[in-house]
Each structure stands twice: as structure tokens, then as C-alpha cells.
Amino acid sequence: MWTxxxxxxxxxxxxxxxxFAIFPAERAAASLQQRIFRAGSLxxxxxxxxxxxxxxxxxxxxxxxxxxxxxxxxLLVKNVNENKNALRxxxxxxxxELEQTKALVKNGDSLTDSVNARINLLLLATGNQSIxxxxxxxxxxxxxxxxxYDLIDLVNELFLSGAEAVAINGERFTSYxxxxxxxxxxxRLNPETGRYVTDxxxxxxxxxxxxxxxxxxxxxxxAATLEKGLDYPGGILQSLAALYGVSPQLAQSxxxxxxxxxxxxxxxxxxxxx
Amino acid sequence: xAGGEKQKKDIVFRLLFLSLFxxxxxxxxxxxxxxxxxxxxxxxxLAAYLENAEAEAAALxxxxxxxxxxxxxxxxxxxxxxxxxxxxxxxxxxxxxSAGLRSLQGPGIIIRLADNSEGAAQAQKANPTxxxxxxxxxxxxxxxxxxxxxxxxxxxxxxxxxxxxxxTAIRCLGSVILVxxxxxxxxxxxxxxxxxxxxxxALNHSDRYRSLLRTYIxxxxxxxxxxxxxxxxxxxxxxxxxxxxxx
Numbered sequence: 001m002w003t004x005x006x007x008x009x010x011x012x013x014x015x016x017x018x019x020f021a022i023f024p025a026e027r028a029a030a031s032l033q034q035r036i037f038r039a040g041s042l043x044x045x046x047x048x049x050x051x052x053x054x055x056x057x058x059x060x061x062x063x064x065x066x067x068x069x070x071x072x073x074x075l076l077v078k079n080v081n082e083n084k085n086a087l088r089x090x091x092x093x094x095x096x097e098l099e100q101t102k103a104l105v106k107n108g109d110s111l112t113d114s115v116n117a118r119i120n121l122l123l124l125a126t127g128n129q130s131i132x133x134x135x136x137x138x139x140x141x142x143x144x145x146x147x148x149y150d151l152i153d154l155v156n157e158l159f160l161s162g163a164e165a166v167a168i169n170g171e172r173f174t175s176y177x178x179x180x181x182x183x184x185x186x187x188r189l190n191p192e193t194g195r196y197v198t199d200x201x202x203x204x205x206x207x208x209x210x211x212x213x214x215x216x217x218x219x220x221x222x223a224a225t226l227e228k229g230l231d232y233p234g235g236i237l238q239s240l241a242a243l244y245g246v247s248p249q250l251a252q253s254x255x256x257x258x259x260x261x262x263x264x265x266x267x268x269x270x271x272x273x274x
Numbered sequence: 275x276a277g278g279e280k281q282k283k284d285i286v287f288r289l290l291f292l293s294l295f296x297x298x299x300x301x302x303x304x305x306x307x308x309x310x311x312x313x314x315x316x317x318x319x320l321a322a323y324l325e326n327a328e329a330e331a332a333a334l335x336x337x338x339x340x341x342x343x344x345x346x347x348x349x350x351x352x353x354x355x356x357x358x359x360x361x362x363x364x365x366x367x368x369x370x371x372s373a374g375l376r377s378l379q380g381p382g383i384i385i386r387l388a389d390n391s392e393g394a395a396q397a398q399k400a401n402p403t404x405x406x407x408x409x410x411x412x413x414x415x416x417x418x419x420x421x422x423x424x425x426x427x428x429x430x431x432x433x434x435x436x437x438x439x440x441x442t443a444i445r446c447l448g449s450v451i452l453v454x455x456x457x458x459x460x461x462x463x464x465x466x467x468x469x470x471x472x473x474x475x476a477l478n479h480s481d482r483y484r485s486l487l488r489t490y491i492x493x494x495x496x497x498x499x500x501x502x503x504x505x506x507x508x509x510x511x512x513x514x515x516x517x518x519x520x521x
Contacts, residue, residue, distance in 0.1 A: 087334035178426035272377035
């Protein structure tokens with residue numbers, strides 16, 4: 001308010017000074033005082049003009065922050081405060097979302113971990129992967145009267161004794177493994193009688209392939225338990241010795257390697273829908 | 275003299291005017307300066323507040339951007355994780371199938387073996403000294419060898435609902451037969467899923483099957499279009515095996 005009155009009066013006086021300067025009181029040749037007066041008036045006029053031009057109302061510097069118009073500043077403050085509130089709201093929302101997402105991801109991770117653990121277990125247990133571990137190795141050095149069902153019994157005994165996996169001559173035994181026999185005949189001349197005779201030999205086969213000697217049965221598990229499971233009075237090894245006079249070599253091992261089994265595709269079975 | 279007085283008056287008037295102008299001017303400058311200062315003071319406070327507020331807003335915006343980036347990263351990882359998880363689940367399902375952990379259905383054959391108590395009683399009565407009770411009951415080896423004969427042709431085998439898996443052991447304990455450490459009682463029903471003809475052929479090829487047919491034990495074999503075989507209900511405990519390099 002006072003500022004306005006001041007600028008109004010300064011304006012009026014500046015106008016008057018201008019009039020005095022342009023139209024002096026006497027038209028006679030200007031005296032020294034008149035000249036000084038005129039020069040002073042002009043100087044003041046110029047100063048006034050400069051001040052007026054520099055005034056905050058005119059110079060438009062109010063938008064600057066240092067000496068800005070409080071009203072405009074207040075408006076800006078209001079605006080920035082509103083903006084800040086909106087940003088805080090957004091931030092809160094995002095923080096919640098982040099926490100929820102992290103919790104979900106954590107659950108997902110634990111689910112993935114459990115699925116992975118199960119996969120690893122089943123890969124080891126089902127013959128889908130090569131495995132190693134401690135165990136025993138039973139070796140039949142040469143062909144004997146050992147029959148294919150003795151081999152089936154031996155494998156059965158190993159599983160009864162806690163074997164986790166069994167391999168015969170490096171091939172993993174699975175629920176699909178066939179152990180059978182194959183007859184092979186050969187004709188020879190009997191020098192004593194001078195007649196030809198036919199000899200028939202029975203060879204043990206595994207998955208249709210003849211097993212060669214030395215025949216090696218490996219099992220992964222607790223080596224001592226596996227050995228005890230086979231070699232006890234009345235146990236399978238003693239029975240084999242009594243029946244055929246064969247005494248396979250039984251050795252414990254700290255690392256037995258059993259390769260993966262061949263994968264079997266189902267062509268007849270489908271999972272039973274519950 | 276009058277001219278001199280007029281000039282004096284004029285000078286006095288002009289001096290007064292100049293003084294008034296000067297006073298007003300100086301006070302104006304003061305006022306301007308003061309009001310400018312006040313305005314500056316208010317403005318500076320507001321400006322400082324505003325600057326602070328704007329800095330805060332900028333910091334909030336930065337934080338929002340950071341969180342958005344983190345969320346985007348987590349979501350892309352989650353998407354990868356989801357596809358990984360579904361791939362893993364598919365792998366696991368296949369493993370469950372091959373591990374016998376899923377009930378299956380399909381064509382196959384059913385073999386029924388039963389102890390011949392009646393025959394045993396009659397035989398004992400007819401010939402108490404020559405009577406061999408073992409000839410009238412089903413043995414663990416019968417089941418073991420029949421299953422091994424069926425194995426290459428069967429996709430799944432069970433004995434009295436006990437699924438045969440890789441490590442299934444069959445043994446007798448006294449008069450009972452244990453399969454997967456579970457006690458089974460006669461009659462024994464062996465179910466095998468696969469091509470019924472191939473399964474029958476495998477059975478016919480089995481020494482044990484042929485010899486069973488010559489005993490007093492009743493053996494019945496029936497092909498079936500649809501057989502249900504229960505999942506393995508035991509555990510797969512691995513304590514000694516570890517993965518070896520696949521090479």
C-alpha cells in the first residue's frame with residue numbers, strides 16, 4: 001500500500017521535474033543556478049527512471065526466488081507440497097507392491113528349491129543319472145554252472161540288504177531289466193566213439209545280450225551291510241558254493257560307479273486320472 | 275527589486291521543490307530498499323522452503339524410479355523363474371512317472387496265483403509220508419522269476435497293489451511274502467501293463483511259469499484291455515549315492 005503511494009508521488013514529482021526542466025521559470029538566458037537546477041532535475045529524473053525501472057513491480061523479477069512475489073511463491077509451495085504428497089502416496093503404494101512381490105518371489109524360490117531337490121533325488125534313485133558311492137563288487141571270474149535265476153536271486157538279495165542301485169557288467173539293473181538265458185549249441189566229434197555230439201551251453205543274458213566273464217555285479221549302499229547280506233551261513237554265496245562250487249570274489253569298495261539306465265518311454269500306459 | 279524578490283522567491287521555491295523531491299526520493303529509496311528487504315526476507319524463507327520441498331520431491335521421484343526399476347527387475351526374474359519352474363515341474367512329472375510314483379492304466383495281463391490248501395489237505399490225507407507241503411503254496415521265487423520274465427515287456431507291474439520298482443525286493447519270511455517290505459497274503463495277483471500278447475509270450479517263455487503250470491498251484495492268466503496299477507507308495511531314500519559326471 002505505502003509502496004504504491006510512494007511510487008505514485010515519485011511519478012508525479014518526476015513529471016513536475018520534467019516540466020521544470022523542459023519549461024524553466026524564465027525564458028531568459030539561463031542563469032548558472034537555472035542550469036544547475038536543470039541538470040539536477042534531469043539527473044534526478046534519470047535516477048527516478050532507473051529506480052522505477054528497477055522496481056520489483058515493473059522489472060518482473062518476482063518470479064525469481066530470492067526477491068520473488070510471496071503470493072506466487074506461496075502458490076509454488078502449495079503446488080510442490082501437493083506434488084510431494086502425491087509422490088509419497090505413489091511411493092507407499094510401490095513399496096507395498098515391492099514387499100508383496102518379494103514375498104511372492106520368495107515363495108516361488110522355495111517352491112523351485114523343493115522341486116529341484118525332488119528332481120535331484122529321483123534322478124539318483126531312478127537310474128536317470130550316473131551315480132557313484134560306496135558298495136560292493138561281486139566277481140565271477142569264469143563261466144560256471146551259475147544259472148540266470150541265481151543272478152536274479154543275487155540282485156534281489158542285494159536290494160534286500162539295502163542296495164540303492166545295482167549294475168551287472170556295468171549296466172544298471174532296473175525294473176525293466178530282463179535276466180534270462182540263451183542256449184548255444186556246438187557240434188563236435190567225439191574221438192573215443194568217432195561220432196558227432198551236440199553240446200548245449202546256457203549263457204546268462206541281460207536285456208537280450210549275453211553276459212561275458214568275468215561277471216561283475218556292483219551295488220551301491222552300505223558296503224558292510226551288503227556284504228553281510230550275501231555272505232552268511234545259509235546265505236546266497238554259501239548256497240552257490242554248495243550248489244556249483246563257485247566262490248565269487250566279494251570286495252567292498254569306497255567308490256562304485258553305476259551308469260545311467262536307458263530311458264523307457266511308455267507306449268501303453270497313461271497316468272490314471274484321479 | 276521586485277524582479278530580485280521574484281527571483282529569490284523563485285529560487286526558494288525551486289530549493290523547496292528540490293528539497294521535497296530529494297526527501298521523497300531518499301525516503302523512496304529507503305522505502306524501496308526496506309520493502310525490498312522485507313519482501314526479500316519473506317521471499318527468501320518461502321524460496322528456501324520451496325527449494326527444500328522441491329529437493330524432497332526430487333528425492334521422492336528418485337526413490338520411486340528406484341523402486342520401479344527394482345520391481346521391473348524382480349518381475350522379469352519372476353517371469354524367468356516361472357518358466358523355469360514350469361519346466362522343472364514337467365521334468366519332475368516325468369521322473370515321477372518313471373519312478374513308479376504315478377498310478378497308471380493301460381492294457382495288459384493279470385496273473386493270479388493261489389495256495390492250494392484243499393489239494394494240500396487231500397494229498398496229506400492220501401499220502402502222509404510222501405506229502406510235500408511246499409508244492410501247494412506260492413513261493414517268493416515264483417513271484418520274483420515271473421516278474422523278471424515279464425519285466426522287458428511290461429511298462430508297469432504290481433503284486434497285490436505293490437508297485438514293482440527298480441529296487442523292489444521279494445522275500446519270504448516264514449509263511450508270508452514281503453514285497454517292498456510289505457507283507458502280502460495269497461492269492462497273489464500280478465498285474466502288468468503292456469502289450470497283452472507280448473506279455474503272454476514272455477510268460478510262456480518263462481521256465482518258472484511253465485513249471486508252475488505243472489504243479490498243484492492254480493495259475494490263471496487273463497489279458498485285459500484296461501488295467502489299473504497303483505503308484506509306488508514307499509520312499510526313495512538315497513543315502514549313499516551321489517551324482518557322477520555324465521560322460
